[in-house]
Amino acid sequence: MWRIIHQFGSPKGFYDFSARLQPWFWAAAVLLLLTGSLWGLLYAPADYQQGDSFRIIYVHVPAALLAQSAFVGLAVAAVIFLVWKIKVADMAASVMAPFGAAMTFVALFSGAVWGVPTWGTWWVWDARLTSMLILLFLFFGIIALRGAFTHRDSGSRAASVLAIVGVINIPIIKYSVEWWNTLHQPATFSVTERPSMPAEMWMPLLLMVLGFYCFFIALTLMRTRNEILRRESNKRWVRELVRGQ
Amino acid sequence: MMAFDSVSSFLAMGGYAPYVWAAWGVTLALMVGAVLHARAERRWLLRDLHRRERRQANAAVGNNSNAS
Amino acid sequence: MREVDLAVLREPGGGLVVAWMATLRRDLMLRLRRRSEVMNPLVFFALVITLFPLGIAPKADLLATIAPGLLWVAALLATLLSMDSLFRADFDDGSLEQLMLCPQPLALMALAKVAGHWLLTGLPLALMAPLLGILLSLPTGSYGVLSLSLAVGSASLSLVGAIGAALTVGLVRGGVLLSLLVLPLYIPVLIFGTGAVQAAVAGSDVAPHLAILGAMLAAALMLAPWAIAASLRISING
Numbered sequence: 001m002w003r004i005i006h007q008f009g010s011p012k013g014f015y016d017f018s019a020r021l022q023p024w025f026w027a028a029a030v031l032l033l034l035t036g037s038l039w040g041l042l043y044a045p046a047d048y049q050q051g052d053s054f055r056i057i058y059v060h061v062p063a064a065l066l067a068q069s070a071f072v073g074l075a076v077a078a079v080i081f082l083v084w085k086i087k088v089a090d091m092a093a094s095v096m097a098p099f100g101a102a103m104t105f106v107a108l109f110s111g112a113v114w115g116v117p118t119w120g121t122w123w124v125w126d127a128r129l130t131s132m133l134i135l136l137f138l139f140f141g142i143i144a145l146r147g148a149f150t151h152r153d154s155g156s157r158a159a160s161v162l163a164i165v166g167v168i169n170i171p172i173i174k175y176s177v178e179w180w181n182t183l184h185q186p187a188t189f190s191v192t193e194r195p196s197m198p199a200e201m202w203m204p205l206l207l208m209v210l211g212f213y214c215f216f217i218a219l220t221l222m223r224t225r226n227e228i229l230r231r232e233s234n235k236r237w238v239r240e241l242v243r244g245q
Numbered sequence: 246m247m248a249f250d251s252v253s254s255f256l257a258m259g260g261y262a263p264y265v266w267a268a269w270g271v272t273l274a275l276m277v278g279a280v281l282h283a284r285a286e287r288r289w290l291l292r293d294l295h296r297r298e299r300r301q302a303n304a305a306v307g308n309n310s311n312a313s
Numbered sequence: 314m315r316e317v318d319l320a321v322l323r324e325p326g327g328g329l330v331v332a333w334m335a336t337l338r339r340d341l342m343l344r345l346r347r348r349s350e351v352m353n354p355l356v357f358f359a360l361v362i363t364l365f366p367l368g369i370a371p372k373a374d375l376l377a378t379i380a381p382g383l384l385w386v387a388a389l390l391a392t393l394l395s396m397d398s399l400f401r402a403d404f405d406d407g408s409l410e411q412l413m414l415c416p417q418p419l420a421l422m423a424l425a426k427v428a429g430h431w432l433l434t435g436l437p438l439a440l441m442a443p444l445l446g447i448l449l450s451l452p453t454g455s456y457g458v459l460s461l462s463l464a465v466g467s468a469s470l471s472l473v474g475a476i477g478a479a480l481t482v483g484l485v486r487g488g489v490l491l492s493l494l495v496l497p498l499y500i501p502v503l504i505f506g507t508g509a510v511q512a513a514v515a516g517s518d519v520a521p522h523l524a525i526l527g528a529m530l531a532a533a534l535m536l537a538p539w540a541i542a543a544s545l546r547i548s549i550n551g
Binding site (some may be wrong): 006082085134136137138140141144145147148153157159162164165166168169172173177179183 | 480487505508549
């Protein structure tokens with residue numbers, strides 16, 4: 001058991017293993033995203049209240065879910081790195097943070113754009129949008145802290161501590177923002193909350209969510225491999241790999 | 246059954262075209278951009294590694310010729 | 314050597330309380346020697362509050378409605394301003410390393426430093442807030458709650474801010490980064506702190522808000538010292 005973990009956690013082991021894993025995730029991501037998009041854009045019926053503008057849901061909700069999962073993934077990687085000193089976990093964390101921030105931005109942007117036809121304004125201090133905005137700042141903080149250290153290992157460990165502190169705070173932030181929102185804006189119409197969605201509407205949404213997750217995993221594997229090449233460039237196996245090509 | 250009966254009505258998105266296509270467009274652009282960036286990053290890294298390997302090989306040859 | 318051992322052994326906890334009190338006393342004394350450092354957050358607080366009526370309008374009813382939020386945001390920024398200096402001087406002169414080397418757990422020693430910071434920043438801010446509340450024509454009856462919520466809330470702010478201060482103490486330009494790291498984490502405290510004052514203004518029950526502020530302080534007291542200690546180790550060994 002420990003041998004397997006050790007092998008998978010070593011940069012070379014991960015590099016080889018992820019090479020075999022990667023194509024499957026890319027294939028699944030492309031398949032799911034294509035089917036989900038076509039189904040969502042072409043075949044899903046228009047919403048009886050919001051018309052065709054509800055089709056934004058197929059990018060808004062997956063992006064928002066993925067952004068939050070990316071932060072949790074970041075914190076899990078941080079724990080693995082700090083406790084077991086597995087460097088690959090930190091490399092994965094360093095590539096998850098920018099993509100998580102990008103997904104948070106997508107969720108915010110699509111939410112704002114969706115707000116125009118629904119609320120008649122670009123920005124409403126809706127609980128979900130507000131917590132996404134705070135999440136974006138948390139991502140920025142982690143990326144900036146990692147970059148501020150000249151010594152890479154200190155930057156890694158500092159960013160890991162901040163990721164763990166952040167993930168403990170996220171539920172507290174989420175609930176306090178929700179509480180604050182209900183206090184100040186009672187019973188606003190929330191875009192993503194609907195009584196019951198027919199299957200032909202939520203099925204494509206499910207496909208899109210799965211597709212986003214597969215895309216995220218595939219991209220993280222790909223960029224972690226890049227990061228391994230960058231940080232391990234002096235190791236013998238990397239040099240043999242380069243010479244062999 | 247399709248929700249739209251023509252290409253133009255599909256593009257018009259029931260009057261919500263700017264909103265729907267802006268949201269989808271930004272998402273698509275960011276995702277494609279992320280993939281392209283990751284691929285370019287890999288290319289740069291491998292090119293640098295190759296270059297370094299060649300330089301070190303040349304240096305080794307140079308040292309040997311000096312020694313002989 | 315013998316004397317030292319005996320002095321430590323006189324107390325069953327291995328001298329923990331002695332060391333803790335010594336650290337706290339040292340921090341308080343050092344801060345009180347440099348009065349300006351204690352005064353700066355208070356002056357900042359007063360100045361920011363003065364700016365708002367000038368920037369908006371000196372209408373009493375308008376100011377009264379936004380006063381809870383203004384007072385809380387200004388106090389929060391004042392605490393944040395003082396956060397950067399929490400470990401800075403000790404880091405520069407090497408006494409932070411000595412603190413790390415001492416046999417008592419670093420988390421608890423860091424807690425003593427945070428306590429010293431709160432006693433000379435958070436508590437004075439909480440005591441001063443009612444005066445500034447008068448300037449903003451805060452309705453009577455909410456002054457006690459304002460002070461209490463600030464006193465409890467600023468302790469959480471000091472604890473959470475100390476994590477950021479410990480992470481950035483080794484960096485040359487840590488100040489701006491510190492606010493980026495810490496401000497998002499301050500939001501829950503801000504929400505319930507202003508909530509308490511607004512509830513007092515509205516005449517409704519303030520106990521739930523204060524209870525949640527207290528719960529957040531309890532959680533921060535439990536978890537933050539470990540994060541502060543880990544961050545200090547990274548910054549010093551880094």
